[in-house]
Structure formats: structure tokens, C-alpha cells
Amino acid sequence: MQTNSRRAMREIEVEQRAVSRIYARLDALRAHYRHQLAKVRRQEATGSAQARAERDAFATHYEDTLARLDNVENRLVFGRLDLADDTRLYVGRMGISDEDRKPLLIDWRAPNARPFYQATAAHPGEVVRRRHITTRERTVVDLEDDLLNVAAAGPELAETLTGEGALLASLSQARDGRMTDIVATIQAEQDAIIRDQPDGILVVQGGPGTGKTAVALHRAAYLLYAHRERMEKRGVLLVGPSSIFLDYIDQVLPSLGETNVVATTMGSLLPGVRATEHDELDVADVKGSLFMSRLAERAVRGLQRVPEEDRVLTIEGTRLTLTRAQIAEAMERARRTGAPHNVARVSFVLPLLKQLTSAYAKARGMDEKEDYAFLYEDVRQARDVRVALNLAWMPTTPQGLLEKLYANRDVLAEYGEEFDERERELLYRGAGSEWTIEDIPMLDELAELLGEHEGAAARQERIAAERQARADVEFAAEAIEGQNLGGGIVSAEQLAARFADRGPRRTLAERARADRTWAYGHIVVDEAQELSPMAWRSLLRRCPQRSITAVGDLAQRSTAAPASSWRAIMGKAGREQVRQAALTVSYRTPATILDTAMRVLQAYAPGDYIPVTAARDAENSLADTPGPWRGILAEVVAAELRHMGPGRLAVITPHGLREEAFELLAPQLGGAMTNPSGSLLRSPLVVMDPTEVKGLEFDVVVLVEPSLIADDAAGDIYVAMTRPTRRLHAVHTGLPAGWYA
Numbered sequence: 001m002q003t004n005s006r007r008a009m010r011e012i013e014v015e016q017r018a019v020s021r022i023y024a025r026l027d028a029l030r031a032h033y034r035h036q037l038a039k040v041r042r043q044e045a046t047g048s049a050q051a052r053a054e055r056d057a058f059a060t061h062y063e064d065t066l067a068r069l070d071n072v073e074n075r076l077v078f079g080r081l082d083l084a085d086d087t088r089l090y091v092g093r094m095g096i097s098d099e100d101r102k103p104l105l106i107d108w109r110a111p112n113a114r115p116f117y118q119a120t121a122a123h124p125g126e127v128v129r130r131r132h133i134t135t136r137e138r139t140v141v142d143l144e145d146d147l148l149n150v151a152a153a154g155p156e157l158a159e160t161l162t163g164e165g166a167l168l169a170s171l172s173q174a175r176d177g178r179m180t181d182i183v184a185t186i187q188a189e190q191d192a193i194i195r196d197q198p199d200g201i202l203v204v205q206g207g208p209g210t211g212k213t214a215v216a217l218h219r220a221a222y223l224l225y226a227h228r229e230r231m232e233k234r235g236v237l238l239v240g241p242s243s244i245f246l247d248y249i250d251q252v253l254p255s256l257g258e259t260n261v262v263a264t265t266m267g268s269l270l271p272g273v274r275a276t277e278h279d280e281l282d283v284a285d286v287k288g289s290l291f292m293s294r295l296a297e298r299a300v301r302g303l304q305r306v307p308e309e310d311r312v313l314t315i316e317g318t319r320l321t322l323t324r325a326q327i328a329e330a331m332e333r334a335r336r337t338g339a340p341h342n343v344a345r346v347s348f349v350l351p352l353l354k355q356l357t358s359a360y361a362k363a364r365g366m367d368e369k370e371d372y373a374f375l376y377e378d379v380r381q382a383r384d385v386r387v388a389l390n391l392a393w394m395p396t397t398p399q400g401l402l403e404k405l406y407a408n409r410d411v412l413a414e415y416g417e418e419f420d421e422r423e424r425e426l427l428y429r430g431a432g433s434e435w436t437i438e439d440i441p442m443l444d445e446l447a448e449l450l451g452e453h454e455g456a457a458a459r460q461e462r463i464a465a466e467r468q469a470r471a472d473v474e475f476a477a478e479a480i481e482g483q484n485l486g487g488g489i490v491s492a493e494q495l496a497a498r499f500a501d502r503g504p505r506r507t508l509a510e511r512a513r514a515d516r517t518w519a520y521g522h523i524v525v526d527e528a529q530e531l532s533p534m535a536w537r538s539l540l541r542r543c544p545q546r547s548i549t550a551v552g553d554l555a556q557r558s559t560a561a562p563a564s565s566w567r568a569i570m571g572k573a574g575r576e577q578v579r580q581a582a583l584t585v586s587y588r589t590p591a592t593i594l595d596t597a598m599r600v601l602q603a604y605a606p607g608d609y610i611p612v613t614a615a616r617d618a619e620n621s622l623a624d625t626p627g628p629w630r631g632i633l634a635e636v637v638a639a640e641l642r643h644m645g646p647g648r649l650a651v652i653t654p655h656g657l658r659e660e661a662f663e664l665l666a667p668q669l670g671g672a673m674t675n676p677s678g679s680l681l682r683s684p685l686v687v688m689d690p691t692e693v694k695g696l697e698f699d700v701v702v703l704v705e706p707s708l709i710a711d712d713a714a715g716d717i718y719v720a721m722t723r724p725t726r727r728l729h730a731v732h733t734g735l736p737a738g739w740y741a
């Protein structure tokens with residue numbers, strides 16, 4: 001024992017020296033970039049516009065690099081690999097080399113770091129030993145070795161195994177309301193998904209707590225590293241279930257040194273519209289169906305109408321006839337351009353204005369050629385002309401069109417022939433209602449069919465901006481040549497993007513977010529089981545290259561009946577090349593709770609689910625207090641808070657009872673509900689319903705009337721029961737079926 005711990009101390013000293021050397025190099029790199037930045041900033045603010053743009057571009061590049069170097073401070077080094085040929089590799093958050101370019105630390109995403117996650121005793125490859133290094137600030141506090149090839153390692157090494165498993169240690173930590181990265185303890189089945197090739201659609205099915213979110217985020221970081229050229233130019237889109245969830249995960253990617261990720265919810269996917277509320281399940285079902293895209297097509301087509309009769313127009317007192325044939329012909333030609341409705345309108349309007357100008361000149365006995373501009377303006381501005389052209393080809397916005405469509409039962413019936421009367425009634429809503437999250441894919445569909453509703457001035461501006469952007473890229477390519485900036489540090493497009501931000505500087509993520517037509521390099525979707533076929537269409541549109549990772553759990557779907565297969569709920573995406581993978585070990589929920597949750601799920605929605613095994617169990621993890629919840633909730637919560645120690649507790653109620661539960665707990669526990677940072681997640685106590693807790697986790701969960709939740713949706717009770725990392729306590733007048741074995 002004595003020798004053992006002395007040896008362990010010696011090993012810790014060895015690692016401390018290695019770790020300190022790496023931090024020293026990190027400090028030196030920081031100092032170097034800080035110096036470069038200061039130098040660039042000192043340069044004269046005069047010179048040509050191009051010289052200034054160039055200087056700004058370098059400054060931004062140095063700032064980005066410095067931010068990356070600052071972000072990796074914590075747990076910079078977490079592993080060591082000893083290989084059979086005596087090579088020793090340190091694995092960490094980023095690659096760092098010494099002055100002679102000799103690697104000191106390899107990035108966890110680099111190919112030679114892979115054995116750190118994949119090697120096993122059965123398949124050790126070249127690995128003799130894998131060492132987990134735990135640091136606090138810059139001090140090594142613990143080591144843990146996996147000896148994968150004992151014969152090669154020699155007998156004395158077997159004595160250096162130390163400490164509790166790094167994984168179990170990290171799993172049993174109290175939660176602070178922020179997800180952290182798992183780079184130090186990624187498991188082999190997770191690693192295989194993280195490093196999978198980028199192309200096509202990868203769907204990952206995994207039970208609660210199997211690390212789907214963690215894997216999705218690490219995959220985004222991996223792709224940005226391994227395919228930087230492609231991903232950095234186009235960025236990565238991350239779609240999560242709610243803004244609370246995005247808040248929960250927002251530290252993970254920056255801590256992995258990645259910032260070119262646009263995180264959003266379906267409700268915020270479309271620039272300029274923000275929806276936060278869901279529709280009821282039956283309404284959501286209709287709005288998510290692919291028939292909505294037909295409805296959209298017909299509604300847009302309905303804006304293009306040949307009138308019943310020829311139209312007589314008065315222009316400055318002169319009467320002219322615009323015939324149905326003229327309109328029909330112009331319409332046909334405009335449609336043939338294939339452009340979206342608002343854009344094609346120009347092709348419809350211009351020839352008609354020309355024809356009318358000729359007729360107008362003739363009627364007034366004027367010389368068409370000589371007075372064309374003046375005559376044309378008369379025609380273009382005439383009220384009758386504007387009305388006639390608009391009636392035939394009405395420009396509009398997605399919001400304007402959808403509002404009219406939903407508010408008119410006759411129009412719904414005319415365009416929505418695939419829907420029955422009940423379904424059309426579910427779509428009907430009065431004008432002026434708020435948009436829901438389920439409306440977003442339809443608005444997006446309409447935006448695609450309608451195109452920009454831009455005036456002539458805006459169009460000129462856009463064309464000029466596009467021309468400027470092309471010139472910027474050319475110039476940036478030259479600058480890179482001239483400054484010898486190549487080597488993958490910065491691409492012409494990146495540099496050009498920085499020149500282009502002549503106003504306040506905007507990052508790639510900000511520009512992508514504001515642009516509906518942005519094509520991303522990769523899309524990551526979390527809680528993908530909630531996406532409707534219409535929502536999938538919106539996502540596919542944003543990734544024409546088809547590089548998508550979707551993670552989710554069919555069993556956690558918020559519907560009465562869980563879906564039978566991924567393909568069945570993915571609409572058009574399901575008919576494309578879809579690769580499937582599974583995660584089967586839950587790292588969150590203790591075995592006792594997980595088994596109970598699975599039994600309840602089977603009782604309410606019997607099915608053939610992929611089994612999930614818990615990585616650990618916790619003592620005393622399941623409790624229940626019978627009785628009317630209003631009388632006992634406050635007391636139960638108070639007792640649980642007392643026992644919990646540091647950590648976070650969630651009260652999860654059926655949807656309709658949340659407000660009441662909140663009111664009820666507020667007077668006694670008001671202090672605990674607020675917190676200085678103002679973030680809901682940092683609060684030690686929250687009250688939420690099952691849809692709000694999707695993807696989140698808490699140390700303790702107090703569940704109010706679980707059978708009411710289960711009656712609503714089997715997926716919801718499964719979600720609610722699997723949130724705790726330590727303890728689940730039900731307050732009830734009757735437990736749901738299956739609770740006890």
C-alpha cells in the first residue's frame with residue numbers, strides 16, 4: 001500500500017512536469033498572439049480602404065486565435081497514451097507544439113488520439129497503457145490507468161492503477177445547470193459516432209442519458225476540426241428543442257474551441273419570425289404533415305390569376321384594354337423562368353408594361369420611341385394598371401399569405417383538398433394570432449416559394465453587394481498569397497467575409513443566422529424525434545449537400561403513440577440515404593429509476609424498444625408520497641432540498657398544473673427560485689412541464705401526479721422520469737401502471 005501510494009505520488013509528479021510544460025507553451029503562444037494583435041492595432045489607421053480592411057482582417061484572425069487559446073484553459077491535458085514503440089502522446093483539448101514544431105499535446109480529434117477512446121483490452125492496437133489525468137486548475141490531482149497490454153507494459157506498471165474511474169467520478173458530480181464537455185471520458189460507442197464521416201444523414205437512436213446531446217456537440221466540434229475547410233466556410237447549424245436547452249449547452253462548444261456554430265430552435269429558424277409556443281398535439285400533427293407543402297404550392301399559385309374578362313384601364317384619361325390573352329401569355333412566360341413568385345413577378349410585369357406603353361403612345365398619337373420614358377412612367381404609375389397587375393400577380397410575404405389562408409375556411413377548402421373537414425378546422429385560426437413553432441416550417445415553405453419581396457432599390461443594392469463580395473474574395477486570395485497566410489490558417493472566403501463587414505463586424509454565425517437561404521456545411525439536430533416531416537423539409541433546404549446528424553429517442557416523442565421507425569417520421573428525408581446508429585448505455589439515470597421508467601413506458605405504450613442499460617445505480621434513488629399533491633408538494637420539496645446538498649431540483653408537473661404548482665411553491669421557496677444571474681437553469685429549484693425538461697437533467701426530480709402525465713403522452717412520462725441523476729420522488733394520488741415490478 002505504502003509503496004503503491006509512493007509510486008502514485010511519483011507518477012503524479014512526472015505528469016505535473018509534463019502538464020506544466022504544456023501550460024507554459026500555451027502561455028507563450030498567448031503572449032505571442034497578444035503581441036501580434038497589439039502590433040496590428042498600432043498600425044496607422046490611414047492608407048487605402050483595402051489596407052485598412054486587410055489590417056482589420058488580421059486583427060480578427062488574432063483575436064479568434066486568442067479566444068481559442070483562452071477557452072482551453074481548464075482541463076487542457078486529460079490523457080496520455082503509451083504505445084508499443086515507446087512513444088508517449090499527451091491528449092488534450094487542442095494540439096500544441098513546441099518552438100521546433102514537435103508536438104507536445106495532440107488534439108482529441110486528431111486521428112492519432114483515436115486509440116485513447118477506442119482501444120480496449122481485447123483490441124489494444126498499439127496501445128500499451130491509457131492514462132486519464134485529472135487536473136484542477138493547473139495541478140494534477142489524480143491519475144487512472146488502463147493497462148491494455150500488460151505483457152508489453154511489464155509487471156511493475158500494474159501497481160500504478162489509481163483512483164476511482166474518471167467516468168464514474170464525473171457522472172456522480174452535482175449538476176450546476178450547465179452541460180460540460182466529456183472529452184476526457186468519451187466512450188467507444190460514442191466515439192465511433194463522433195468520428196463518423198460527414199456525408200449523408202446519420203440518425204442516432206439512444207435512450208435517455210445515453211449522451212446523445214454530448215455526442216452531437218462533440219461531433220460538431222470534430223467535423224469543424226477534421227473538415228475545417230468545408231465546415232468553417234459554411235458553418236454548422238445546431239437545432240435544439242428549446243431556448244432553455246440552448247442555454248444549458250451553450251458552454252460546450254466554446255470550451256472545445258469552436259464558435260462557428262449557429263444554435264437555434266425550430267421556433268427561431270426563420271429570420272424575422274420568432275415562435276415560442278407549441279400547438280396542441282392534434283393541430284401540430286396536421287401542420288407537420290407533408291400535405292401542407294401542397295397547400296403552400298396551391299396558395300402561391302392562387303396569387304397568379306387570369307381575370308374572367310378583359311380589363312379596361314384608364315391612364316391619364318386614356319382608356320386601354322388589357323386582354324386576358326395578354327395576361328395569360330405573360331403569366332406563362334414568367335412561370336417558365338422557374339423563379340419564386342415575387343421574383344418572377346418582374347418577368348410578368350415588364351412585358352405587359354411595355355405592351356401597354358405602346359398602346360398608350362398610339363392612343364395619344366405620340367412617338368413611342370422619342371417619349372418612351374415619359375409614357376412608360378405614366379403607365380407604370382397609373383392606379384388602374386397597378387391594381388390590374390396586382391390582381392393578376394399579387395406580391396406578398398409568407399406571413400401575409402399564411403394569415404389569410406388560415407383565416408378563411410373557403411380558401412382552406414379550395415387549396416387543402418388532402419385534408420378532411422376536421423383537419424381544416426384545426427388549421428383555421430383568426431387573423432392576428434401569434435405564430436406557433438409548428439407554423440415555422442410552413443412559413444419557411446412559403447418563403448421559399450415566394451422569394452424575396454424586394455423593391456427595385458433593394459434589388460439594385462443586392463446586386464451591387466454581390467458584385468462587391470466577388471471582388472473581395474479575389475482581393476483576399478491575393479492578400480493571402482502576398483502575406484504568405486496560407487497553410488489552412490485562413491481561407492480567401494473567410495478573409496473576404498471580414499472585409500465585407502464594413503459596418504459593425506459580424507461573425508460567420510451571425511451572418512448565417514440572418515440569412516434564410518444560407519446553406520450550412522453540416523446540421524446537427526437534437527431531440528430529432530420531435531421534428532415533423534415539414535420541419536425536416538426546412539432542414540434539408542438548409543443543407544443541400546446533405547451532411548446531417550440527427551440524434552433522438554423515438555420513445556421520448558411527445559405524442560400519444562410513439563413512432564415505429566425513424567424513416568416513418570422523417571418524411572422526405574427518410575427516403576434519402578439514412579445511416580442509423582445506436583447508443584445503449586445511460587450515463588445519467590441510476591439503474592433503479594431507469595428500469596422503473598422503462599416499465600411505465602411499456603405499460604402505456606407497449607413496443608419493441610432498444611434496451612438501455614444504466615452505467616451505475618444510486619442508493620435510495622426512488623421514493624413516492626401518496627396524497628393530494630396540493631397538500632403535500634411544498635413539504636416534500638422542502639425535505640428534498642434539505643437532503644440534496646449542492647445541486648438542482650426540478651418539480652415536473654402535468655402541463656396544465658405547472659402554473660398552480662409554481663404559485664403554490666413560491667411563498668415558501670421564493671428565495672430558492674431566483675438566482676443572481678437571472679438564469680432559470682442556475683436556480684436550485686425550477687418548476688417545469690415535461691415538454692420543457694426535454695434534454696435537461698437535474699440532481700433530484702419531484703414528479704407531480706405522474707399518471708396524469710402518462711395519460712397525456714407515454715413519451716412525456718418517460719422523459720420526466722429519466723431527468724434525475726440521483727433521485728426521483730413522486731407525489732401522487734395513484735402511481736402509473738408499471739411503476740412497481
Ligand SMILES: Nc1ncnc2c1ncn2[C@@H]1O[C@H](COP(=O)(O)OP(=O)(O)OP(=O)(O)O)[C@@H](O)[C@H]1O
Pocket residue numbers: 167170171180182185186187190206207208209210211212213214215553587588694695696697722
Ligand atoms: N462519456 C461520458 N463521460 C462523462 N459523462 C457523460 C458521457 N456521456 C454522457 N455523459 C453525461 O451523461 C449525461 C446525459 O448526457 P446527454 O444529455 O448527452 O444524454 P441524452 O442522450 O442527450 O439524454 P436525453 O435523451 O435525456 O436528452 C450528461 O450529464 C452527460 O454529460
